[in-house]
Amino acid sequence: MMAWFTESAEDLRRFRVLTGGQAVAEALRQIDPDVFPVYPITPQTPIIEAFAQIVADGKSHAHILTVESEHSAMSAAVGAALAGARTMTATASQGLAYMIEIVYLAASLRAPIVMAVGNRTLSGPINIHGDHSDGMLARDTGAIQIYVKNAQEAYDWMIMGTRIAEHPDVLLPVLMGLDGFTLTHSAEPVEIEEDGLVKEFVGSYEYPYALLAGTAGTYGAFAMPEHYFEIKRQQIEALDRGGVVAQRIVEDFAERTGRAYDLVEGYRMEDAERAMVIMGSQSGTVEEAVDSLRARHQKVGLVTVRMFRPFPRQMLARLLAPVQAVAVFDRSSTPGSFPPLYQEIRASVNGPRIDSIIYGLGGRDLTIDNVIQVFDRLGQSAQDSNAIFYAGSDSRTKEG
Amino acid sequence: MSFPETIRPGAVILRNDQSVPNMSGWRTGKKPTVKWSQCVDCLICWSFCPDAAMILEDGHFVGIDYQACKGCEICVTSCPTQAVYMVPEETPVSLREEIGGVL
Ligand code: SF4
Numbered sequence: 001m002m003a004w005f006t007e008s009a010e011d012l013r014r015f016r017v018l019t020g021g022q023a024v025a026e027a028l029r030q031i032d033p034d035v036f037p038v039y040p041i042t043p044q045t046p047i048i049e050a051f052a053q054i055v056a057d058g059k060s061h062a063h064i065l066t067v068e069s070e071h072s073a074m075s076a077a078v079g080a081a082l083a084g085a086r087t088m089t090a091t092a093s094q095g096l097a098y099m100i101e102i103v104y105l106a107a108s109l110r111a112p113i114v115m116a117v118g119n120r121t122l123s124g125p126i127n128i129h130g131d132h133s134d135g136m137l138a139r140d141t142g143a144i145q146i147y148v149k150n151a152q153e154a155y156d157w158m159i160m161g162t163r164i165a166e167h168p169d170v171l172l173p174v175l176m177g178l179d180g181f182t183l184t185h186s187a188e189p190v191e192i193e194e195d196g197l198v199k200e201f202v203g204s205y206e207y208p209y210a211l212l213a214g215t216a217g218t219y220g221a222f223a224m225p226e227h228y229f230e231i232k233r234q235q236i237e238a239l240d241r242g243g244v245v246a247q248r249i250v251e252d253f254a255e256r257t258g259r260a261y262d263l264v265e266g267y268r269m270e271d272a273e274r275a276m277v278i279m280g281s282q283s284g285t286v287e288e289a290v291d292s293l294r295a296r297h298q299k300v301g302l303v304t305v306r307m308f309r310p311f312p313r314q315m316l317a318r319l320l321a322p323v324q325a326v327a328v329f330d331r332s333s334t335p336g337s338f339p340p341l342y343q344e345i346r347a348s349v350n351g352p353r354i355d356s357i358i359y360g361l362g363g364r365d366l367t368i369d370n371v372i373q374v375f376d377r378l379g380q381s382a383q384d385s386n387a388i389f390y391a392g393s394d395s396r397t398k399e400g
Numbered sequence: 401m402s403f404p405e406t407i408r409p410g411a412v413i414l415r416n417d418q419s420v421p422n423m424s425g426w427r428t429g430k431k432p433t434v435k436w437s438q439c440v441d442c443l444i445c446w447s448f449c450p451d452a453a454m455i456l457e458d459g460h461f462v463g464i465d466y467q468a469c470k471g472c473e474i475c476v477t478s479c480p481t482q483a484v485y486m487v488p489e490e491t492p493v494s495l496r497e498e499i500g501g502v503l
């Protein structure tokens with residue numbers, strides 16, 4: 001959607017050329033959180049660099065808490081959020097891995113912390129480039145997970161994510177993933193809304209039992225077997241409600257900004273016989289491949305999953321049930337089994353043949369040719385291959 | 401098993417949510433009680449009870465806290481005068497002063 005080519009001159013003034021990291025920082029300036037505990041890590045660093053500059057320039061009142069680790073960053077974030085401060089943070093890769101113990105606590109304590117994750121692979125071998133291994137490690141923390149396609153979406157979903165996290169029916173952390181380097185460090189035009197619109201959209205922070213608001217209680221009490229199960233179920237149900245709440249919030253956002261998002265987006269799916277499913281920035285590559293195959297009269301389509309938790313099962317079932325064959329692209333692995341997105345699609349969709357494709361580990365590019373190869377293979381047989389294919393990794397290196 | 405009707409999000413507990421936490425979920429149908437006429441207030445049961453369920457007032461043994469008692473019967477075994485004995489859970493029991501026991 002290259003909308004900016006057709007905008008009026010007045011509208012064009014709202015566009016700025018920003019990296020994904022800067023776009024997140026711009027959203028942070030407008031949301032103006034109270035507390036931002038953070039520890040630097042590539043490729044998240046551009047976010048905190050840009051936001052620290054904004055705070056230093058007096059354009060946000062946020063208290064940036066420079067802590068000694070990501071574990072401490074999330075611990076401080078939990079405390080601040082329960083004390084009654086709108087709290088956000090940013091991290092990536094090993095940083096998220098180190099944070100995860102406390103992300104579980106944030107979710108179970110229902111601390112609505114919004115975090116931007118510059119998705120990067122996990123060591124080892126040590127590698128700073130993009131894939132979704134870090135986000136998938138946080139898969140079962142109980143946080144809402146969003147994966148965005150470009151810098152515009154990173155900006156928009158920081159704003160929508162704040163509303164989703166803090167909604168009284170939800171009260172859960174939101175993890176917004178933007179692919180490391182591909183999005184965090186690459187600049188593109190981003191439409192920035194008026195400060196007033198964003199402030200009104202997110203509203204004020206209203207955590208119901210704020211420590212500093214005279215309603216202080218006991219937080220994080222020990223729960224014996226007779227209580228733990230029910231408390232955990234409450235948390236699971238709150239995450240499920242997150243999908244319904246998010247749907248309402250994207251509609252409100254569309255009304256105010258004109259940018260309409262689907263939690264799961266279909267592209268040229270109307271009469272598609274073969275479809276790809278993917279999350280994150282490489283969705284654009286598949287779009288190109290779909291366009292070139294459609295030009296050759298092949299009935300192919302693309303489904304981009306934006307919300308990974310809660311997983312929009314019904315939406316995916318509706319989109320994919322009529323298709324003959326589906327290839328699910330995962331940018332992470334589950335050694336010893338099928339990768340995460342594939343498992344989700346398998347559990348949600350009945351009917352089509354479904355193939356598992358792993359791509360892009362450690363920042364490897366996914367080319368249009370890679371995608372076309374996968375589409376070709378999908379057309380060859382109606383049988384499940386029951387194997388994992390590695391797109392863009394042809395050569396095998398023997399151990400020895 | 402007692403269970404609060406509502407649990408707040410995040411299991412936050414506010415001041416008046418549950419005045420006495422119930423930790424007695426492990427008792428299996430019987431609870432200890434005291435034949436006050438036989439009790440010599442030696443506090444041996446108090447010193448043996450692993451859950452600090454014996455209630456003292458001004459240093460005197462006055463009754464058992466059933467929110468804390470787990471029903472292990474150590475008090476029954478430890479009492480030198482056989483003043484402590486087990487009764488079915490539903491049996492009404494009294495504190496020392498309620499039956500006018502002498503200290
Ligand atoms: S039964 Fe066990 S827990 Fe209960 S009062 Fe006696 S010693 Fe204490």
Ligand code: SF4
Pocket residue numbers: 434438439440441442443444445446461478479480481482483484
């Ligand atoms: S051990 Fe027996 S006699 Fe001594 S205080 Fe306890 S109940 Fe009374």
